[in-house]
Amino acid sequence: MTRTAEHSLEEARAFTLHLLDDLFGGQGEGAIGARLWDGTLWPDGRPRPATVVLKHPGALRAMLLPGTELGLAEAFLYDDFDVEGEVESVFALADGLAERTQGWRRKLSIGQDLLKLPRREASRTGRGPARASGKIHTLERDRQSVTYHYDVSNQFFGLWLDRRMVYSSAYFHAENEALDTAQERKLDLVCRKLRLRPGQRLLDIGCGWGALALHAARHYGVDATGITLSRPQADLANERVAAEGLQARCRVKVLDYREMEEGEGFDALASIGMFEHVGSALLPSYFEKAFRLLKPGGVFLNHGIASRAKDKPVRGASFTDGYVFPDGELAPIHVTLRAAEEADFEVRDVESLREHYALTLRHWVRRLEAAHDEALRHVDEPTYRVWRLFMAGSAYGFATGRLSIYQALLVKAAEGGRSGLPLTRRDWYISKES
Numbered sequence: 001m002t003r004t005a006e007h008s009l010e011e012a013r014a015f016t017l018h019l020l021d022d023l024f025g026g027q028g029e030g031a032i033g034a035r036l037w038d039g040t041l042w043p044d045g046r047p048r049p050a051t052v053v054l055k056h057p058g059a060l061r062a063m064l065l066p067g068t069e070l071g072l073a074e075a076f077l078y079d080d081f082d083v084e085g086e087v088e089s090v091f092a093l094a095d096g097l098a099e100r101t102q103g104w105r106r107k108l109s110i111g112q113d114l115l116k117l118p119r120r121e122a123s124r125t126g127r128g129p130a131r132a133s134g135k136i137h138t139l140e141r142d143r144q145s146v147t148y149h150y151d152v153s154n155q156f157f158g159l160w161l162d163r164r165m166v167y168s169s170a171y172f173h174a175e176n177e178a179l180d181t182a183q184e185r186k187l188d189l190v191c192r193k194l195r196l197r198p199g200q201r202l203l204d205i206g207c208g209w210g211a212l213a214l215h216a217a218r219h220y221g222v223d224a225t226g227i228t229l230s231r232p233q234a235d236l237a238n239e240r241v242a243a244e245g246l247q248a249r250c251r252v253k254v255l256d257y258r259e260m261e262e263g264e265g266f267d268a269l270a271s272i273g274m275f276e277h278v279g280s281a282l283l284p285s286y287f288e289k290a291f292r293l294l295k296p297g298g299v300f301l302n303h304g305i306a307s308r309a310k311d312k313p314v315r316g317a318s319f320t321d322g323y324v325f326p327d328g329e330l331a332p333i334h335v336t337l338r339a340a341e342e343a344d345f346e347v348r349d350v351e352s353l354r355e356h357y358a359l360t361l362r363h364w365v366r367r368l369e370a371a372h373d374e375a376l377r378h379v380d381e382p383t384y385r386v387w388r389l390f391m392a393g394s395a396y397g398f399a400t401g402r403l404s405i406y407q408a409l410l411v412k413a414a415e416g417g418r419s420g421l422p423l424t425r426r427d428w429y430i431s432k433e434s
Helices: 003-024 059-064 069-077 088-100 104-114 139-150 154-160 179-194 211-220 231-243 280-293 319-324 333-342 354-370 381-400
Strands: 033-035 050-054 081-085 201-205 223-228 250-254 266-272 294-306 346-352 404-411
Touching: 003 059, 003 088, 003 104, 050 088, 059 069, 059 081, 059 104, 069 081, 069 319, 069 381, 088 381, 139 231, 154 231, 154 354, 179 211, 179 266, 179 294, 179 354, 179 404, 201 211, 211 223, 211 231, 211 250, 223 231, 231 250, 266 280, 280 294, 280 333, 294 333, 319 381, 333 346, 333 404, 354 381, 354 404
Parallel strands: 033 050, 201 223, 201 266, 223 250, 266 294
Antiparallel strands: 050 081, 294 404, 346 404
16 A cells, blocks of 8 residues: 555544544443444444444445435445444434534535545445336336335245234234234234124235235134235235135235225225325325225224324435335324225224334344345345345334324224224233233
8 A cells, every 4th residue: 555545544534533523422321333444443442232334434425425314324225334233223323413413504514524535436236226107106106116125035024024924013012022922912913903703804905925814814714815016925925825725715916905896895904014105195095995895884904104293204315215115105193094084984993003113123123134144145235234224213213203103993884873893992902812
């Protein structure tokens, strides 16, 4: 290495340490630390929950100069930096950064310092952002968006989901409970909230790999139909149905909910973790379609993530929209319930599972990280990092209350306003475990 190159690296090291002190210094005990490309530790060598690893002299420039959530995320995806330890703890640091960089003068000053760091020209190969085409939330565009997320690899998802491959919040009785146990309990809770009985017809909208349909057919004796827009999901789900000999009363089809024939109607509907793909503008037609699919006296359990009413929509491209759930939209719970009521549903119960989803996501992150080498047999490194970052950030969102998730039980009243429901919810919480 030439003397000039050594001097340039020393300058980059000095500017990087200066920026770390300026932007993140004084975070207090338990804050994360950093390790530079040459092994230098900041602020010291004490053990910390997480360490941000800056991979090259221009890492902070790549991370922060764009000034957007998407730019920071892409720097992680394409290995300008990595995180050793608890990825979730980094999001609190990002909150602190936002507070410390308010005002255009402050931003300008930081930008000038970042420009003193070298720029690395690197090819960004692997999973790129979604390129859905057509009008938003049309059938064709929704297929593109859903397959972008779910058709990555059944084997990849199987590495870190529970054995039934339930891709939604579990239901825990204790924080240290096994994921498999909590997911089975969630499936059972949904069936009990719907009060399923042998011979009834159940439709699972956005059924994933068929866990709920299988559980309901096996344990509650219903005739269950699941629908998904992902062919790989449907194929694996139907393989599982056949393996259990349940083809006569359980099947999974590749269909959009808008394509379902209304016919004789279903006794019960469930939508678990699909609602986020609907889109705010289509909430009225979503609930109207669900209402028409139900028989009088039928029940609908809608389980979905919600934003806070006080939060404004994020402007510009986001990491989640670009790399995770294209065209996904979160609505506050009052917006959802209003749309349901305007479609003539009666709202009978609303339950938040916010803490349960934080616990679920932490299980998934730990399992994914433990399976890193195996995951790379099925996906590339940027794809692995998409899910690692997205799930850790979501866990932080649920833990801090920025995100919530609700199960809303809706009824299509029969003639005379009869709901057909018992006077209390007591039967929901008397399970086979009790």
